[in-house]
Amino acid sequence: VTDAATTGRGTGVNGDTKTLNTYFSNGTYYLYDTTKPMSGGVIQTATAQNRSTLPGVYSTDADNAWTASNQRADVDAHYYAGVVYDYYYNTHNRNSYDNRGASITSTVHYQTNYNNAFWNGSQMVYGDGDGTTFAPLSGALDVVAHEITHAVTERTAGLQYQNQSGALNESMSDVFGYFLDPNDWLLGEDVYTPKVSGDGLRSLSNPESYGQPSTMSNYVNTTSDNGGVHINSGIPNKAAYYTISSIGKAQAEKIYYRALTTYLTPTSNFSNAKSALLQAASDLYGSNSSTYNAVKSAWDRVGVN
Ligand SMILES: O=C(O)[C@H](CCc1ccccc1)CC1(C(=O)N[C@@H](Cc2c[nH]c3ccccc23)C(=O)O)CCCC1
Ligand SMILES: [Ca+2]
Numbered sequence: 031v032t033d034a035a036t037t038g039r040g041t042g043v044n045g046d047t048k049t050l051n052t053y054f055s056n057g058t059y060y061l062y063d064t065t066k067p068m069s070g071g072v073i074q075t076a077t078a079q080n081r082s083t084l085p086g087v088y089s090t091d092a093d094n095a096w097t098a099s100n101q102r103a104d105v106d107a108h109y110y111a112g113v114v115y116d117y118y119y120n121t122h123n124r125n126s127y128d129n130r131g132a133s134i135t136s137t138v139h140y141q142t143n144y145n146n147a148f149w150n151g152s153q154m155v156y157g158d159g160d161g162t163t164f165a166p167l168s169g170a171l172d173v174v175a176h177e178i179t180h181a182v183t184e185r186t187a188g189l190q191y192q193n194q195s196g197a198l199n200e201s202m203s204d205v206f207g208y209f210l211d212p213n214d215w216l217l218g219e220d221v222y223t224p225k226v227s228g229d230g231l232r233s234l235s236n237p238e239s240y241g242q243p244s245t246m247s248n249y250v251n252t253t254s255d256n257g258g259v260h261i262n263s264g265i266p267n268k269a270a271y272y273t274i275s276s277i278g279k280a281q282a283e284k285i286y287y288r289a290l291t292t293y294l295t296p297t298s299n300f301s302n303a304k305s306a307l308l309q310a311a312s313d314l315y316g317s318n319s320s321t322y323n324a325v326k327s328a329w330d331r332v333g334v335n
């Protein structure tokens with residue numbers, strides 16, 4: 031038997047070439063990455079073959095050159111999951127979303143023209159988009175980071191996915207999406223409206239440009255979207271923008287990770303988040319530090335006391 035970890039080459043959603051950690055077994059290559067220190071866990075990518083059954087079947091290739099157009103979503107889901115794994119391991123010393131080396135499973139080609147993506151409690155799932163609203167959603171590193179961060183949040187703070195705790199849950203995923211893709215303040219720009227350049231699904235710097243509030247005074251009370259979790263996330267997102275702009279990404283990601291994994295709880299609201307981030311800033315940099323004051327100022331500016 032000649033099973034072996036192999037290195038492949040692939041084309042991503044946006045036509046870019048990337049190197050892939052693949053696996054060769056019994057004459058076929060798989061999107062199955064055994065190279066991470068996951069003590070048995072792997073990063074693995076499958077296709078739903080445009081149906082709804084999960085996880086579907088492993089993505090395979092005959093020659094380890096993953097360059098077919100219908101493989102682009104598979105390539106990016108696999109590659110970006112590895113990038114996000116590396117980020118949490120190298121930056122925060124966290125071994126996968128459970129901190130115990132759990133396998134990271136992604137399924138692409140979910141349904142037909144599906145304009146969304148999600149973490150279903152066990153794995154990531156990506157639609158191909160309809161080509162107008164979205165390109166295949168695994169083509170954006172910040173989207174992949176957003177989904178994996180839902181898994182981290184689930185295993186740590188456990189922020190309930192409704193109302194203010196839900197908007198915080200959403201914001202944490204958007205903020206770590208920024209930390210993975212700090213080239214812009216947009217989320218999903220690499221897959222959102224592929225025929226239009228410069229736009230995104232949401233903006234941390236200017237939530238209003240995509241219909242989100244950025245101050246507590248404009249909090250939206252609604253029953254839809256689990257109490258507006260994708261709407262009211264604009265408020266903590268704007269606070270994160272102020273914080274990162276003031277203290278920089280390096281300090282901000284330490285504070286956010288510590289607040290998420292140490293202080294936030296399932297029912298934390300925006301005010302609790304301010305306290306959690308201030309406590310994290312105090313722990314890491316002192317309560318008289320400019321860092322601490324920047325966090326306080328950010329949340330004051332969005333009207334959270
Ligand atoms: O992870 C999440 O928060 C979103 C999960 C959405 C979902 C939840 C449960 C079952 C199916 C889908 C997915 C993303 C999201 O923010 N979706 C928003 C915006 C959105 C995307 N596609 C849409 C299509 C229609 C309406 C809204 C949307 C939403 O579902 O609200 C995150 C990054 C990109 C897509
Ligand atoms: Ca982005």
Ligand SMILES: [Zn+2]
Binds near residue numbers: 176180
């Ligand atoms: Zn989300």
